[in-house]
Every structure is written in structure tokens, then in C-alpha cells.
């Protein structure tokens with residue numbers, strides 16, 4: 001399989017190069033040159049095969065010659081070594097729980113897969129690959145955990161001091177010895193500006209092998225398709241489900257649409273957004289208007305300019321009418337989010353995190369009063385958002401992973417929000 005850049009279709013690379021580069025040198029997102037068709041026998045026997053076999057069959061064509069099959073199998077087995085249960089919530093709606101990984105959020109799968117692929121690609125090199133990542137909280141935790149202890153890869157994560165939750169800070173600052181957490185005296189935008197500048201800095205590029213671990217990397221994006229196959233393995237009805245995905249950068253739902261295009265039976269998709277409603281407006285009004293980010297309770301979805309929309313449009317060959325036939329998008333307010341957490345807990349004793357609540361409210365609007373059944377993808381464990389849960393329900397939550405985390409000691413380096421200061425620090429590390 002080859003990948004082309006959405007900016008310049010003649011710029012074509014293999015899976016290994018696309019993973020190592022993250023973004024094409026022309027700034028475009030990489031996209032697979034063809035969408036594989038899943039063997040219909042696999043679709044009819046979904047319930048009989050293991051999730052490991054299924055995952056290998058799905059990802060194999062995307063990886064192509066870049067990784068030998070036996071090694072790819074091991075990488076996949078390690079990536080998905082936890083549960084992905086589909087839980088019935090009410091008569092029409094189930095919840096595909098994607099938060100049973102080590103950092104209690106669905107980004108674990110992408111981060112674990114990407115880190116292991118990079119480790120393999122870097123196996124013979126004496127120079128480590130340096131993953132530079134700026135985080136506002138959630139992504140960084142999954143990246144730090146996913147890359148911890150991976151030989152040949154070093155992670156430098158930048159986060160805004162005092163602006164991530166206590167849990168998130170511990171997830172960022174207690175990684176393995178190959179992880180360095182840098183606390184920037186500034187905002188997330190300052191962190192991101194430093195990382196972006198580092199990627200263009202010739203004096204760093206000449207000494208270090210640098211890469212990013214953000215969600216546009218194909219190795220983080222592609223394994224997210226697996227959730228939808230795992231859900232269908234557990235889907236009890238004969239008719240295909242309506243699937244509601246809480247969306248920010250639109251990577252997860254784009255992967256779901258890729259699965260659909262390769263043959264997974266799905267009735268309809270709902271892209272569930274918070275007040276950051278660029279895509280709902282685009283689908284209803286037809287014009288794409290990028291807006292500043294609005295801060296909401298579902299903060300991992302606070303994205304004003306979703307990168308993966310370009311990939312979604314490409315999947316449909318630019319045909320927006322065809323896209324709208326299978327995808328609806330809905331914007332849910334913070335107030336509706338809180339009310340959904342309350343009512344679902346009261347009526348069904350099921351606890352939603354703010355992101356999953358957005359997905360539930362959007363799905364409910366779509367299927368209510370119709371003879372339709374569906375599921376949401378529950379992207380984070382509610383325990384990760386104690387403030388919102390307390391606001392909705394006056395509940396205090398606990399989880400063994402968090403208890404263990406709180407016994408660890410934070411280790412970070414504090415730097416001013418100044419590129420020259422970061423550059424000096426980075427120049428001082430040994431290769």
C-alpha cells in the first residue's frame with residue numbers, strides 16, 4: 001500500500017515513511033491510494049473469529065511490505081491487549097466502551113500501535129527517534145504511556161503548567177525513562193508553537209531525528225477502524241447499527257467511515273460535536289467556516305479546524321451529497337451534555353463521560369421515535385472528568401489506575417515559554 005499527500009497526489013510514500021514523517025513535507029495529510037475490500041467471508045463470520053485475527057486481517061493491507069507479518073501480529077496483539085465491550089444502555093442505544101486501556105481513553109490504541117511501529121522502523125538505527133508532542137492534556141497521556149519503554153524512541157512532551165488536571169499531569173510526568181515532560185510557563189498554544197518551530201529548525205534537524213505523534217499520523221489514525229469491527233462482533237441485531245462518534249479532530253469517525261467504505265455494514269453515522277460546530281454547519285449550510293475554538297466540558301473535542309475533514313471528503317471523492325447520505329452531524333451544548341449525564345444515570349444507571357454524553361445526546365436525537373438501533377463510542381472513562389461528573393451528579397469517583405497513579409512522583413522540567421530556552425535545553429541532550 002502506498003500513501004499520497006492530499007496536497008500533492010504525486011508525492012507518494014510507503015507506510016513506514018508516512019509513519020516516520022507524520023505529515024507530508026508539502027504539509028498535506030497522507031491518504032491510502034486505495035481502500036481495501038474486506039473479504040465477505042470475514043464479515044459473515046465476524047462473531048467466530050478472535051479480535052486479534054480480525055485486527056490483523058484489517059490492518060495487513062494498510063501496512064503492506066513495511067512490517068513482516070509475524071512482527072505485525074505481535075504489534076497488534078500488544079496494541080489491543082484489553083477489553084472493548086459493547087454495553088446495552090437503553091432499548092435503542094448501546095455503548096462501545098473504548099476506555100479500558102492504560103490511560104482510560106480511546107487514544108491508547110492509536111498511540112500504542114504507532115509507538116511500536118516506530119520502534120520497529122528504528123530498530124537498526126544508532127540514533128533514537130525523538131517524538132515531540134505538545135498537549136493540552138488527554139492526548140499527551142496516551143502518547144506518554146504508549147511510547148514508554150519503547151526502545152529506540154525518546155519522547156519529549158510539552159504541556160502548559162497549571163493548565164492540565166492533576167490526573168493528566170501525573171499521566172504526563174510519570175512515564176518511563178525514555179520520556180521527558182516539559183512544563184511550559186504558558187498556554188497550550190505556546191507549547192504547540194515551540195513544537196512547530198522545532199520541526200522547522202535546521203540546527204535541531206541536523207542533529208536529531210524528529211517526529212510528531214499527533215493524530216494525523218497514519219499509524220495513529222488507521223487502527224481506530226478496529227473499534228467498529230470489534231463492535232460489530234458483539235452487535236446483537238440483524239440490521240446494521242447507527243453509530244454516533246464524539247468528534248473533535250474527526251480522526252476517529254474518519255476511520256469508522258474507512259471501515260464502512262471497505263465493507264463494514266453500518267446504517268448511518270452521526271458525527272457528534274460540542275459547541276465547536278464547524279462540521280455540522282458545513283454539512284447543513286455547505287460552507288466551511290473555520291472558527292476559533294470554544295472551551296467546553298468535552299474538552300478533547302474543542303477543535304475549531306478539524307484536520308481529518310480533508311480525509312473524509314477524499315473518502316467520498318469530493319461528493320458531499322454522497323457523504324451527507326451516510327453522515328449527519330449534530331452540535332450538543334454544555335447544558336445538554338450535563339442533562340444527558342444526569343438523565344442516563346438516573347434512568348439506566350449508566351455513567352457517561354462528557355464526550356460520550358455528547359455522542360449519546362446526538363444519537364438520541366437521530367433515532368428517537370424511529371425503528372432504529374445504534375451505539376455510541378464511549379471515548380473516555382468518566383473518572384477522567386471528575387469535575388463535570390460532580391457538577392452533574394454530585395458523585396465522587398475512584399478507579400484503581402488513578403489510585404496507583406496518585407502514589408507516583410511527578411518529574412518534569414520547567415521552562416519559560418520561549419523557543420530560545422527550549423532550543424538550548426534540547427541542544428544539551430545527548431544523541
Ligand SMILES: *Cc1c(COP(=O)(O)O)cnc(C)c1O
Nearest residue numbers: 247248249250251252300379380
Ligand atoms: C480525542 C478525543 C475525542 C475526539 O476524537 P477525534 O478523533 O479527534 O475526533 C473524543 N473523546 C475523547 C475522550 C478524546 O480524547
